[in-house]
Every structure is written in C-alpha cells, then in structure tokens.
Amino acid sequence: MKKLILSILCAFGLLSGYSQVIDEFRGIGRTGIYNNETGLLKEWPENGPELIWSIENIPIGHSALSSAYDMLYFTGKRDSIAVLTALDLNGKIKWQTDYGRAWNGAFPNSRCTPTIENERLYVSTGYGDLACLNALSGKIIWQVPAMDKFEGSYGRWGIAESLIVLDDKVFFTTGGKKTTMVALDKMTGETIWMSEPLHDNTAYASPILIQTEENKIIVNVTENYVVGVNSVDGEIFWKFSFGAFAGGRGRSNINCNSPVYSDGKLFITGGYDHRNVMLQLSKDFKKVYFEWSDDVLDVHHGGTVKLGNYIYGSNWENNGMGRWVCLDWNTGETKYETEWINKGSIISAEGLLYCYEEKFGTVAIVKATPDEFKVISSFKIPLGSKGPYWTHPVIKDGVLYIRHGDALMAYNIKE
Secondary structure, three states: HHHHHHHHHHHHHHHHHHOOEEEEEHHHHHEEEEEOOOOOOOOOOOOOOEEEEEEEOOOOOOEEEEEOOOOEEEEEEEEEEEEEEEEOOOEEEEEEEEEEEEEEEOOEEEEEEEOOOOOOEEEEEOEEEEEEEEEEOOEEEEEEEHHHHHOOOOOOOOOOOOOOOOOEEEEOOOEEOOOEEEEEEEOOOEEEOOOOOOOEEEEEOOOOOEEEEOOEEEEEEEOEEEEEEEHHHHHHHEEEOHHHHHHOOOOOOOOOOOOEOOEEEEEEEEOOOOOOOEEEEEEOOOOOEEEEEEEOOOOOOOOOEEEEEEEEEOOOEOOOOEEEEEEEOOOOOEEEEEEOOOOOOEEEEEEEEEEEOOOOOOOEEEEEOOOOEEEEEEOOOOOOOOOOOOOOEEOOEEEEEEEOOOEEEEEEEEE
C-alpha cells in the first residue's frame, strides 16, 4: 500500500512539475535572450560545434521551434495544409497533425512558432486559422477560422503571428473593419472580446506582453500602427502612427518584428528604410510618448536583442544585403554599422550574440560590445532546401537548433 501511495505521489509530482511548462517564439518573454542557458561554449571548433543529429524532408517552413515534455515542436507546410510536428530530443518524429490552411501565396512557407502553455499548443496558419492541440498526443482540442470569422484584413504575404497566451485567454491580431485584436477562451476557442477596429491590415509581427501591477497590455504592430490593448477587456489604451515614419520611395510598412520592451520603453523597427521609433510609456502603461527615431537600424525580419544599454540587430539595405548594427538604447546613437556577409536573425545567451545570416546560412557567435561587431567563431549549415535562411535560431538545454526549409539541425554548444 505504501508503495502504491508513493507511486501516486511521484506521478502527481511529475504532473505538477509539468504544469508550469511554457515556451514561445524567441523564448520566454519573446526577448530572444535565453537567460536560462549556462555553461555554453565561448568559441567553436574551426568546423563549428558538434552536429548531434539532423532530420530532413520535414514539412517546409520558416517556423522556429518551441520545446516541452522532452519534445520539440514546429510548424510546416505540406501541399496546401499546415502541419504541426513533434520530435523527440533525438530528432525522431513522435507525431504530426494537420491543423488548417497553409498559405499558398508568395513566400508560402509557414512562420508561426507554436506557443506552449502546460499541455496545450497554440498555433496559427498563413490564412489565420487558429488551433489548440494537446502537446503530448497532437490531438486537436479546438479550431477557429479566425480571419474568416472576424473579417480580418492582411497584406500580400498572409499571416505570420505566433500567438500569445495570458490568464484564460489566447490573443490574435485580425486587422480589418470589424476589430483589430481578439481574445479567445484558451480552453474552448470561444470569443471573449473584440477590440475596436483601426481599419488597418495586420503586419507580420507577433505580439508581446508588458505589465504593471494594475495593467496587463498586449502590444503589437499592424501595418500602420503600434497598439497597446488591455488584455482584460480589449480596450485600446493607445495607438501610435508608426506608418508615419516609413521611408524609401515605396514608403513600405512591411512590419515583421515584435516590439522590444525594457525600462518603461518600447523599441519598434521595420525594414525597407523604415525609421525605427523609441516610445516612452506612462507609469500605468496607458499612454505612450515619442522619444527618438533613427534611420540606421531598420530590421527586415530577424529581430533584435537588448543587452545592457544597447540594442543589436541587422538593417535592410536591399532584399539581398544588410549590415549589423548596434545602437545606444537611450539615445539612438549608432555605435557601429558593419558589413558581415548579409543581414539575418539574432538571439543571445550568456552575453554573446548568435547571428544567422540569411544568404548563405552562416551562423556566428559574436561578442556583444558596442565597440565593434567582432565574430568569435562561425560555420555554415550543411542542410536544407533552397531559399533564404530565415528561421530564428533557438537554444535549449545547451543545444543550438538551426532550421532551414525542410531540415532541422541540432548542435551541441555545451562546454
């Protein structure tokens, strides 16, 4: 009897431990900074770190991965169907589930990174179909064709949003004339609230959460605005005309990067010669004020990271070239602008930058200093289908995961 009780308690303990599981696009908090990773290599061998395993011929996509329950999750496209894949930590497929309509327009590869909360996964498709699945079995719990249901409006490349989950809700940016953002019951998919419409298209960015003791606010970018929405009832606390800062001959508002929050401020950037913007939040986060703008760091879609008083990323010169940039967070002063192969995605761990350029698939660790863009080590990934290297890297438990099209590679970067 004692053994039975002990077994039950152990099982309950395991489930209780799992109950706190969460993972999402660009890591917890969506900062691109993997603070929980320690003991990583500070430089790599000449040919790069050890390739532990790789898998090819997976459903094609630019989706980054999330991880829980000793499994890795990512989205992909097979014909006209969006597919969610789960691998074990040795790169073996555990299950695959079709969950909606894949984008079939220009640049059709999937982009949504699964959001994990406990034993549930939340995903979207390029046409704005939302789904919740069981993380262990892959069974669909609910599905909502959100862009159809809420009469959403998007640009020429469809939807690229990685969903955000908070309290009892999952949030999605629809755009359009009916609403701008919606909150669904995370357990059932039923509508909880719809915000007022801004009569604007969605962008290609994923939202972030910022909060005070009183307010929890979902911040995202549409085609023309940065918006702060009350997570409780959908009230739009503020909107800022980011589109007014568009540059270049086309004055493009093709916004693909999540806002970055730190120290009461929001940094917003987009490519195509779009000026970036720094906003100061009021103490209760219910208002924003313009602080500064700069035209050097216009990130295409590789994200940025803030370390200390500096923000790092790559800019857009044209679709085939961009330079790596460091700005002073407080003033917008350019600390460096350096050419290194091409623009790309950026994350960070243990105070180092991990840069993945999009033209040839070169991955580098770079010293995080405002003095210079100093590459410590680099290597070129060997696998994947043709096309740009657009997936954001992920670090989990000392493993660097790099995806390219229909291939995923796992590299040991532990000391």
